[in-house]
Amino acid sequence: MECGLLFSGGKDSGLAALLLDSFYDVTLVTAHFGLTDDWEHAAEAADSLGFPFEAVEMDDDVAESAAEQMREDGYPRRGIQQVHEAALEAVAAEYDVVADGTRRDDRVPTVSRAVAQSLEDRHGVDYVAPLSGFGRNAVDRLVETHLRVESGPSEAVPKGDYETELRSLLRTRWGDDAVEEVFPDHEQTRVVGRNAE
């Protein structure tokens, strides 16, 4: 079955890809808004793992609405959640199986059973979250064994997906301070290959 896995280029979605690899025909899908070309970082990460890659463009309205939400809240959670759900919808329109890299301990994005079931029923797809039964320590240990990653602050290691564009949109609208307020001290990872077994 054709599985579209939402992929940021980071370690969680990279590990999710390895977990699903034996069970589905996995394509790594990066959802973006066409605001920057940061999705190319995700394309390179996908290539380093040996998976096919697709970039899907979401509607600008989703970015506008999320940026306003985050600016108003002063934290990213609800805005990111909106965008993640829109990204799942975009993938569900194209694939038999929709997946993402959400972990057990993630505070955002989260995909509740109700949201998962609704996505499945409306699109006739399966939604699978292979890391949702893994905590942070288990994920970190598996990443260390199976992936080569680089990590650092967001400015040095931009994510490949919508998050970097949302920062850019906040900066354009409200300046650097708005980005700092919404996303303080954010550490990112980017996959640069698999470890030899």
Place this chain on the structure above:
Amino acid sequence: MECGLLFSGGKDSGLAALLLDSFYDVTLVTAHFGLTDDWEHAAEAADSLGFPFEAVEMDDDVAESAAEQMREDGYPRRGIQQVHEAALEAVAAEYDVVADGTRRDDRVPTVSRAVAQSLEDRHGVDYVAPLSGFGRNAVDRLVETHLRVESGPSEAVPKGDYETELRSLLRTRWGDDAVEEVFPDHEQTRVVGRNAE
């Protein structure tokens, strides 16, 4: 890392084993009370999948307490939950990683984030539930592709783990009607091999 996966011999825990196979040294572990020899069904199922197997015996008090709970409730949920948590504790005492086959849509057993975190902190282990991000349909489709199973009513296809023993204990104490009342119309599956890819 050495992973002990709670294994009933059924399709869910069988599929969980395949999902973890590339990431851990998986042993299929059946928790039982020494009341019947039904754990041997699980041993055969493990052998048919090519995994090492271990039977661990839990304390009789756990069975007594669970049987009384189920008899009192008239349904199995809370009793099974007690036994499942005791089984996780038994595995956590022996392995680096504790796993089970709980699905997203399972009503019982469930392992909340709080229970998972407590197990991890007290035993210095990782708890992983590889199917907790998969719904019933996704699991059934993967089982169909990857496993050979037989299915039928519980009397014909007894589970290999504690559930069959709890039925036996209810029957001994309170008769056939008690079993019928607590476990109406229960369909079971047993793994009998892998499908060729």
